[in-house]
Amino acid sequence: EQSSAGTHAGASLSAFTIFKGKAALIIEPFLPKYVKNLNGTSVINRKGTMFLKFMPAIGARKYDYQKKEVVALNATELGCLISLDPNESCEFVHDPSMKSGLEGQIKKTLNIIPIPSQNGGYFFNLTVNNSILKTSERFSLPVTKAEFTVMRTAFSFTLPHIMGWSQAFAMNQATNLQFQGDH
Amino acid sequence: EQSSAGTHAGASLSAFTIFKGKAALIIEPFLPKYVKNLNGTSVINRKGTMFLKFMPAIGARKYDYQKKEVVALNATELGCLISLDPNESCEFVHDPSMKSGLEGQIKKTLNIIPIPSQNGGYFFNLTVNNSILKTSERFSLPVTKAEFTVMRTAFSFTLPHIMGWSQAFAMNQATNLQFQGDH
Amino acid sequence: EQSSAGTHAGASLSAFTIFKGKAALIIEPFLPKYVKNLNGTSVINRKGTMFLKFMPAIGARKYDYQKKEVVALNATELGCLISLDPNESCEFVHDPSMKSGLEGQIKKTLNIIPIPSQNGGYFFNLTVNNSILKTSERFSLPVTKAEFTVMRTAFSFTLPHIMGWSQAFAMNQATNLQFQGDH
Amino acid sequence: EQSSAGTHAGASLSAFTIFKGKAALIIEPFLPKYVKNLNGTSVINRKGTMFLKFMPAIGARKYDYQKKEVVALNATELGCLISLDPNESCEFVHDPSMKSGLEGQIKKTLNIIPIPSQNGGYFFNLTVNNSILKTSERFSLPVTKAEFTVMRTAFSFTLPHIMGWSQAFAMNQATNLQFQGDH
Numbered sequence: 001e002q003s004s005a006g007t008h009a010g011a012s013l014s015a016f017t018i019f020k021g022k023a024a025l026i027i028e029p030f031l032p033k034y035v036k037n038l039n040g041t042s043v044i045n046r047k048g049t050m051f052l053k054f055m056p057a058i059g060a061r062k063y064d065y066q067k068k069e070v071v072a073l074n075a076t077e078l079g080c081l082i083s084l085d086p087n088e089s090c091e092f093v094h095d096p097s098m099k100s101g102l103e104g105q106i107k108k109t110l111n112i113i114p115i116p117s118q119n120g121g122y123f124f125n126l127t128v129n130n131s132i133l134k135t136s137e138r139f140s141l142p143v144t145k146a147e148f149t150v151m152r153t154a155f156s157f158t159l160p161h162i163m164g165w166s167q168a169f170a171m172n173q174a175t176n177l178q179f180q181g182d183h
Numbered sequence: 184e185q186s187s188a189g190t191h192a193g194a195s196l197s198a199f200t201i202f203k204g205k206a207a208l209i210i211e212p213f214l215p216k217y218v219k220n221l222n223g224t225s226v227i228n229r230k231g232t233m234f235l236k237f238m239p240a241i242g243a244r245k246y247d248y249q250k251k252e253v254v255a256l257n258a259t260e261l262g263c264l265i266s267l268d269p270n271e272s273c274e275f276v277h278d279p280s281m282k283s284g285l286e287g288q289i290k291k292t293l294n295i296i297p298i299p300s301q302n303g304g305y306f307f308n309l310t311v312n313n314s315i316l317k318t319s320e321r322f323s324l325p326v327t328k329a330e331f332t333v334m335r336t337a338f339s340f341t342l343p344h345i346m347g348w349s350q351a352f353a354m355n356q357a358t359n360l361q362f363q364g365d366h
Numbered sequence: 367e368q369s370s371a372g373t374h375a376g377a378s379l380s381a382f383t384i385f386k387g388k389a390a391l392i393i394e395p396f397l398p399k400y401v402k403n404l405n406g407t408s409v410i411n412r413k414g415t416m417f418l419k420f421m422p423a424i425g426a427r428k429y430d431y432q433k434k435e436v437v438a439l440n441a442t443e444l445g446c447l448i449s450l451d452p453n454e455s456c457e458f459v460h461d462p463s464m465k466s467g468l469e470g471q472i473k474k475t476l477n478i479i480p481i482p483s484q485n486g487g488y489f490f491n492l493t494v495n496n497s498i499l500k501t502s503e504r505f506s507l508p509v510t511k512a513e514f515t516v517m518r519t520a521f522s523f524t525l526p527h528i529m530g531w532s533q534a535f536a537m538n539q540a541t542n543l544q545f546q547g548d549h
Numbered sequence: 550e551q552s553s554a555g556t557h558a559g560a561s562l563s564a565f566t567i568f569k570g571k572a573a574l575i576i577e578p579f580l581p582k583y584v585k586n587l588n589g590t591s592v593i594n595r596k597g598t599m600f601l602k603f604m605p606a607i608g609a610r611k612y613d614y615q616k617k618e619v620v621a622l623n624a625t626e627l628g629c630l631i632s633l634d635p636n637e638s639c640e641f642v643h644d645p646s647m648k649s650g651l652e653g654q655i656k657k658t659l660n661i662i663p664i665p666s667q668n669g670g671y672f673f674n675l676t677v678n679n680s681i682l683k684t685s686e687r688f689s690l691p692v693t694k695a696e697f698t699v700m701r702t703a704f705s706f707t708l709p710h711i712m713g714w715s716q717a718f719a720m721n722q723a724t725n726l727q728f729q730g731d732h
Contacts, residue, residue, distance in 0.1 A: 013583075013591060014717035016624065029714060031721050034196075042196060075199065080329035082336065083303065090329075120632065146629035146639075150708065153631065157709040159333065160340040161718055165212060168197035169344055170722050172214050173353050217379075225379060258382065262515035266486065273512075342516065343523040348395060351380035352527055355397050356536050400562075408562060441565065446695035448702065449669065456695075525699065526706040531578060534563035535710055538580050539719050 016154065018147055023139045024063045025124060026053040027151065029158045030072075032167070042171075048162030050078055050155065052110070054126050054139040069128045069137055071110050075163055078155045081112065086120050089113040105131045120145030199337065201330055206322045207246045208307060209236040210334065212341045213255075215350070225354075231345030233261055233338065235293070237309050237322040252311045252320055254293050258346055261338045264295065269303050272296040288314045303328030382520065384513055389505045390429045391490060392419040393517065395524045396438075398533070408537075414528030416444055416521065418476070420492050420505040435494045435503055437476050441529055444521045447478065452486050455479040471497045486511030565703065567696055572688045573612045574673060575602040576700065578707045579621075581716070591720075597711030599627055599704065601659070603675050603688040618677045618686055620659050624712055627704045630661065635669050638662040654680045669694030 015028040032048040049072040055063040071094060073081075080090045094108040107129045115121040126139040143151070160166045198211040215231040232255040238246040254277060256264070263273045277291040290312045298304040309322040326334070343349045381394040398414040415438040421429040437460060439447075446456045460474040473495045481487040492505040509517070526532045564577040581597040598621040604612040620643060622630075629639045643657040656678045664670040675688040692700070709715045 013593065014712070014714045016712050016714075029718075031718060034725055044196065075333050076327075076329050079332035079336065083328055083332040144625075145632055146625050149628035149632040150624050150712075153628065153705050153708045154712060154714060156336050157714065158718075159336045163197070163199050163333075163337060165197045165199075165337060165340065166718070167722060167725060169212075169214060169341075169349070171725075173350060176217055176350060176354075227379065258516050259510075259512050262519065263512035265519065266511055266515040339519050342519045346380070346382050346516075346520060348380045348382075348520060348523065352395075352397060352524075352532070356533060359400055359533060359537075410562065441699050442693075442695050445698035445702065449694055449698040522702050525702045529563070529565050529699075529703060531563045531565075531703060531706065535578075535580060535707075535715070539716060542583055542716060542720075 016150065018141065018143060019061065019063070020057075020141050022057050023141050024055045024057070025141050025143075026055065026068075027051070027154070028053065029154075029162065031161055032164050034167070044164060047074070048164065049074060050158065050162065052124075052126075054124075054141065056139070067137075069108070069126060069139065071108055071126060075159060078159055078162070082152050082155050082159075084112065084122070087114055102132070115142055118145065120148065122148055199333065201324065201326060202244070202246070203240075203324050205240050206324050207238045207240070208324050208326075209238065209251075210234070210337070211236065212337075212345065214344055215347050217350070227347060230257075231347065232257060233341065233345065235307075235309075237307075237324065239322070250320075252291070252309060252322065254291055254309065258342060261342055261345070265335050265338050265342075267295065267305070270297055285315070298325055301328065303331065305331055382516065384507065384509060385427065385429070386423075386507050388423050389507050390421045390423070391507050391509075392421065392434075393417070393520070394419065395520075395528065397527055398530050400533070410530060413440070414530065415440060416524065416528065418490075418492075420490075420507065422505070433503075435474070435492060435505065437474055437492065441525060444525055444528070448518050448521050448525075450478065450488070453480055468498070481508055484511065486514065488514055565699065567690065567692060568610065568612070569606075569690050571606050572690050573604045573606070574690050574692075575604065575617075576600070576703070577602065578703075578711065580710055581713050583716070593713060596623070597713065598623060599707065599711065601673075601675075603673075603690065605688070616686075618657070618675060618688065620657055620675060624708060627708055627711070631701050631704050631708075633661065633671070636663055651681070664691055667694065669697065671697055 015026050017027070018025045028051045030049050030051060032044050033046040034042045035045040037043050052071045052073060053068045054070075055065055055068045058064045071092070073092065077092050080092075084090060090112050092110045094110075095103060096106055096108065097103050107127075109127045109129075111125040111127075112122050113125065115123055121142065121144045124139075124141045124143055126137075128135075128137040130136070198209050200210070201208045211234045213232050213234060215227050216229040217225045218228040220226050235254045235256060236251045237253075238248055238251045241247045254275070256275065260275050263275075267273060273295050275293045277293075278286060279289055279291065280286050290310075292310045292312075294308040294310075295305050296308065298306055304325065304327045307322075307324045307326055309320075311318075311320040313319070381392050383393070384391045394417045396415050396417060398410050399412040400408045401411040403409050418437045418439060419434045420436075421431055421434045424430045437458070439458065443458050446458075450456060456478050458476045460476075461469060462472055462474065463469050473493075475493045475495075477491040477493075478488050479491065481489055487508065487510045490505075490507045490509055492503075494501075494503040496502070526535075564575050566576070567574045577600045579598050579600060581593050582595040583591045584594040586592050601620045601622060602617045603619075604614055604617045607613045620641070622641065626641050629641075633639060639661050641659045643659075644652060645655055645657065646652050656676075658676045658678075660674040660676075661671050662674065664672055670691065670693045673688075673690045673692055675686075677684075677686040679685070709718075
């Protein structure tokens with residue numbers, strides 16, 4: 001399975017993709033899922049998150065979605081990115097097998113560091129070390145100030161949705177609107 | 184009743200919780216409630232607010248929700264937090280028994296002061312003095328820049344909801360959409 | 367007709383009020399109104415605006431709503447307030463009788479100037495000169511940084527509503543959601 | 550066809566217009582369009598964009614909508630404008646005939662550069678060179694800090710809509726609200 005610039009396999013309605021020479025970065029929010037428990041109360045079944053998916057380039061404007069590596073950022077990690085100053089860096093270390101038998105076998109390290117020559121641009125560097133498969137993947141994607149501003153704006157917009165606040169407020173408003181229609 | 188990290192008794196759909204070594208902070212918005220008066224007009228029955236709930240740690244990653252202390256912040260106090268500069272502090276003093284016979288007996292002081300070693304981080308210090316029970320509770324919770332950015336973003340999002348503007352606009356839009364469907 | 371702090375005659379669901387010693391300031395958005403023209407297209411019947419209403423104090427925590435003076439700010443004037451730096455001032459001069467026979471008879475001048483002792487606070491000074499009645503009213507209301515942040519946040523939230531963008535987007539989304547329900 | 554200030558032919562519900570002496574600038578968002586494919590999945594049929602339409606003045610407060618020149622900005626270009634510092638400039642070069650037989654024949658260059666005497670104001674300069682018609686149109690429109698703040702706020706609001714995130718979230722919320730109503 002291959003992809004070319006502008007479109008790629010696995011694209012969803014809400015994906016934002018940054019295509020660069022050696023890799024592409026797909027950014028895609030995942031909202032919390034709700035279920036009803038036995039007494040009828042809504043509870044969160046799966047937490048919201050922001051997926052950052054890195055795909056390697058396999059030719060001019062072609063990317064391999066099958067070889068993608070994914071990092072899932074939580075609310076606080078998004079907060080870190082939103083407030084990142086031009087000279088600041090941040091690092092997130094994830095273990096996708098946490099609390100399972102494979103804990104510690106896979107380590108994903110996402111480093112966001114300023115691009116020296118650019119004011120407000122950052123390198124998004126992802127390293128995935130897999131002790132089981134004895135593999136190590138590395139992505140380095142330059143993100144311009146304009147692209148980072150799109151991320152920042154979209155992350156700020158998404159944060160209340162990922163936290164479940166937007167959903168809770170919408171439920172409250174729907175109740176009040178119904179109440180408005182009852183008179 | 185005890186709670187462990189990630190979940191705790193009393194959690195709601197829209198709570199955001201910061202778990203630290205000695206205490207946890209639950210942040211939870213409460214939207215205004217509306218009722219209809221005799222001539223059919225909607226009026227606000229209870230004002231919106233932002234609850235900050237502090238729980239003491241009672242072991243590794245365990246918190247006691249029964250011993251929580253709560254501060255309710257209004258729109259202007261949220262405005263103070265949203266615009267707090269890295270070197271600024273702010274203080275809110277509340278009397279939960281204001282205008283009752285117990286006025287002046289309980290004093291809650293919430294101090295938000297910069298963490299010296301961290302750029303953009305703050306200590307959230309809550310002191311609750313109860314003259315009746317002769318007790319004094321104190322919480323001190325370090326909040327990182329990333330966590331404070333989540334708060335700031337969530338508070339900015341919530342402000343128009345707490346003020347009732349979001350609800351009023353949604354009612355207006357619902358009317359216009361209905362009007363749109365009528366042609 | 368008189369008002370006391372916290373409530374006042376003429377309050378609406380979406381009013382935000384700042385009560386001070388000599389005057390109070392009610393801030394209240396007014397969304398655009400739509401009507402359908404003969405060929406079924408929605409058109410704006412009245413533009414959206416932000417009302418700033420000044421009421422004089424007539425005793426301890428009492429304000430006279432009948433003696434209020436009102437200024438209506440448009441999108442660009444809100445943009446001016448939203449982006450005001452701590453050392454900047456701005457001034458809006460309005461003639462409510464523009465393009466009528468009374469043009470030039472009433473002049474409303476709203477001056478927003480920094481409070482010298484406060485970082486981020488402003489005086490909201492309104493002068494209303496009426497040549498017909500030979501009257502001159504003057505209000506001066508100190509607004510703290512926290513209160514101004516509430517304004518700024520609420521104005522930013524309201525701007526797309528006043529411009530009609532929010533409404534147009536909601537109509538578009540409603541169409542798409544209906545379309546979603548059709549499969 | 551001619552237009553006068555405040556209204557102009559071709560105005561839509563969500564247009565924001567800046568009227569100046571030599572030209573006017575109409576800013577108008579266009580949301581993505583969705584269609585259903587054969588297996589019932591929604592796909593984006595046409596991407597969202599922000600239209601900047603320049604009209605020449607043809608008299609006092611009159612503008613010629615027929616002689617307008619249009620530039621369509623994508624998400625990243627909006628990100629560039631949103632994060633523009635007072636001393637920064639940016640430039641977008643567009644070829645409306647890209648990938649067609651006329652590629653390279655028309656070149657639109659939008660330059661946004663600081664107004665020297667104003668802190669936070671910019672000139673919006675558009676040059677359209679047409680090699681086929683041997684024409685060259687040039688617009689230069691001064692935008693104040695207040696007007697640019699309206700743009701910035703409206704662009705930040707619109708970005709998640711143009712990216713399709715707002716629509717995807719609304720669909721998700723509608724599903725959850727329906728689910729809420731089912732108990």
